[in-house]
Amino acid sequence: MSTTTIIERCTGLFEDLDFTAAREWKAAEPGRKVIGFMPVYVPEEIIHAAGMLPLGIVGGGDQLEVIHGDAYYQSYICRIPRSTIELGVSKRLDFVDGMLFPSICDVIRNLSGMWKMLYPKVYVRYFDVPQNYVDDVGGEYYRRELEELRDGLAKLGGREITDEAINASITIYNERRSLVREIYAFRSERPWKAPATEVYLLMRAGLVLPVEEHIEMMHDYLAAAEAEDRPIRDSCRVVVSGSFCEQPPLNLIKSIEMSGCYVVDDDYMLVNRWLLDDVDPTGDPLKNLADAFLHHSADTAAKYCAKREDVGRFLLDSVRKSKAEGVIFAAPSFCDPALLERPMLADRMSEHDIPHISFKYAENSGQMQPIREQAGTFADSIKLWS
Numbered sequence: 098m099s100t101t102t103i104i105e106r107c108t109g110l111f112e113d114l115d116f117t118a119a120r121e122w123k124a125a126e127p128g129r130k131v132i133g134f135m136p137v138y139v140p141e142e143i144i145h146a147a148g149m150l151p152l153g154i155v156g157g158g159d160q161l162e163v164i165h166g167d168a169y170y171q172s173y174i175c176r177i178p179r180s181t182i183e184l185g186v187s188k189r190l191d192f193v194d195g196m197l198f199p200s201i202c203d204v205i206r207n208l209s210g211m212w213k214m215l216y217p218k219v220y221v222r223y224f225d226v227p228q229n230y231v232d233d234v235g236g237e238y239y240r241r242e243l244e245e246l247r248d249g250l251a252k253l254g255g256r257e258i259t260d261e262a263i264n265a266s267i268t269i270y271n272e273r274r275s276l277v278r279e280i281y282a283f284r285s286e287r288p289w290k291a292p293a294t295e296v297y298l299l300m301r302a303g304l305v306l307p308v309e310e311h312i313e314m315m316h317d318y319l320a321a322a323e324a325e326d327r328p329i330r331d332s333c334r335v336v337v338s339g340s341f342c343e344q345p346p347l348n349l350i351k352s353i354e355m356s357g358c359y360v361v362d363d364d365y366m367l368v369n370r371w372l373l374d375d376v377d378p379t380g381d382p383l384k385n386l387a388d389a390f391l392h393h394s395a396d397t398a399a400k401y402c403a404k405r406e407d408v409g410r411f412l413l414d415s416v417r418k419s420k421a422e423g424v425i426f427a428a429p430s431f432c433d434p435a436l437l438e439r440p441m442l443a444d445r446m447s448e449h450d451i452p453h454i455s456f457k458y459a460e461n462s463g464q465m466q467p468i469r470e471q472a473g474t475f476a477d478s479i480k481l482w483s
């Protein structure tokens with residue numbers, strides 16, 4: 098199978114705002130249930146162990162006209178909650194049996210309340226995460242959150258979710274994590290063979306496909322990308338940071354590439370990469386998931402960082418590991434978590450002489466020329482003076 102065929106399939110999934118693949122999965126067997134979740138991270142293993150399909154919802158992108166969604170929110174916030182409401186009221190999510198709203202910001206918290214009021218028959222949970230990384234404080238708290246999620250899903254599904262089932266799911270998700278790491282490493286090593294748009298679409302497909310199918314797709318992509326020859330361009334290597342929740346339009350990612358940048362790391366689709374290592378698939382699965390969250394998870398602006406001196410360390414490591422020559426801070430307009438942390442991250446980059454630029458976007462931004470010019474000038478300046 099060629100990369101073109103695989104990416105065509107991913108593009109179809111990306112553009113399908115009716116979530117046909119998930120609908121078909123649900124219709125294939127009576128009693129199946131689909132659990133939607135918002136960015137940034139939920140433990141999909143527990144949903145999978147319940148026999149349900151985790152379905153990542155990241156707003157409506159630039160294809161969805163928001164008609165009703167604007168009425169639910171003030172104008173000076175990001176777009177993802179409004180387009181998600183639009184998906185709901187336009188009945189595109191009418192097959193979803195539960196929705197999880199992970200703790201990332203007040204906007205998502207408020208959206209969870211609205212969902213409860215709008216859809217009283219749907220299982221809705223605001224999924225809180227620890228802000229303290231001490232095992233018997235934050236770890237214990239998070240473990241109870243996981244227990245409540247497990248019990249809630251068990252009640253919804255009408256069957257117990259055993260430790261054995263969660264451990265089996267952890268094993269499958271470990272395989273996915275490992276493949277995702279492999280693909281990111283492959284792109285970092287040979288970015289001309291795995292363009293950022295392709296890797297983005299491939300990761301995005303993981304939000305809507307059963308994990309087993311996504312694993313197969315990633316295997317196929319890696320094999321195809323390895324085998325295909327593609328021209329090497331005179332592009333500079335950049336890390337994109339700040340895009341962990343509302344997603345940029347695909348054209349924005351294309352524009353960055355076309356302006357002469359190889360994206361060698363990013364924080365898109367963090368749910369696939371939130372846990373950095375394999376999770377122990379033996380023993381108490383909830384404890385192991387909590388331990389992984391506390392001590393082996395991505396330290397981005399999407400996660401509370403208790404020590405100021407640690408802010409930016411993760412990004413610095415990413416720059417070093419991926420041999421990046423610069424950082425593009427690209428965050429959604431009005432995104433508190435990304436934009437409040439950006440000055441601190443930018444300072445850290447400056448302290449280490451890492452060139453950086455920043456801009457904001459909305460998921461439906463249409464005018465790419467200024468971004469192309471900005472990113473192109475940035476790439477040229479790196480090539481000339483770094």
Ligand code: SF4
Binds near residue numbers: 431
């Ligand atoms: S884009 Fe930023 S502000 Fe908006 S919901 Fe996501 S994290 Fe919150």
